[in-house]
Amino acid sequence: MANSPEEIEKHRKAYTAVGIALFVFTGITVAVARIDFFDFGEPGISALDVAVGLAIALFKSSLVALIFMHLNHEKGLIYKMLLFTCYFAFGMMLLMLYALWNPVHAAF
Numbered sequence: 723m724a725n726s727p728e729e730i731e732k733h734r735k736a737y738t739a740v741g742i743a744l745f746v747f748t749g750i751t752v753a754v755a756r757i758d759f760f761d762f763g764e765p766g767i768s769a770l771d772v773a774v775g776l777a778i779a780l781f782k783s784s785l786v787a788l789i790f791m792h793l794n795h796e797k798g799l800i801y802k803m804l805l806f807t808c809y810f811a812f813g814m815m816l817l818m819l820y821a822l823w824n825p826v827h828a829a830f
Contacts, residue, residue, distance in 0.1 A: 740789045744782055751778045 753760045754774050755767070762770040788794040 736789060740785050743785060747778050747782050751775055754778070 754762070754771060758765070762768065762774055793800065
């Protein structure tokens with residue numbers, strides 16, 4: 723916690739900078755999705771456009787988690803739990819995709 727006015731001002735400046743960055747990158751995401759000049763790959767929405775949009779979203783979510791949720795000051799255990807959660811979520815997605823493309827189910 724901030725105990726002095728200087729520390730509070732430092733935190734306020736960091737929050738303001740992150741808020742401005744979130745607004746700017748939201749605008750970039752909209753530009754990639756809507757404006758033809760920023761269209762990557764073939765015309766229309768392509769896999770590269772989606773990848774760029776997801777990369778921007780990943781950057782924005784990491785800013786929120788690190789600064790607003792104060793995860794940049796946490797101990798190592800929280801990162802191990804976060805890694806386990808991401809690993810588990812990725813495994814569940816793979817299982818759902820496997821169930822969608824199940825060759826045994828398609829045979830019947």
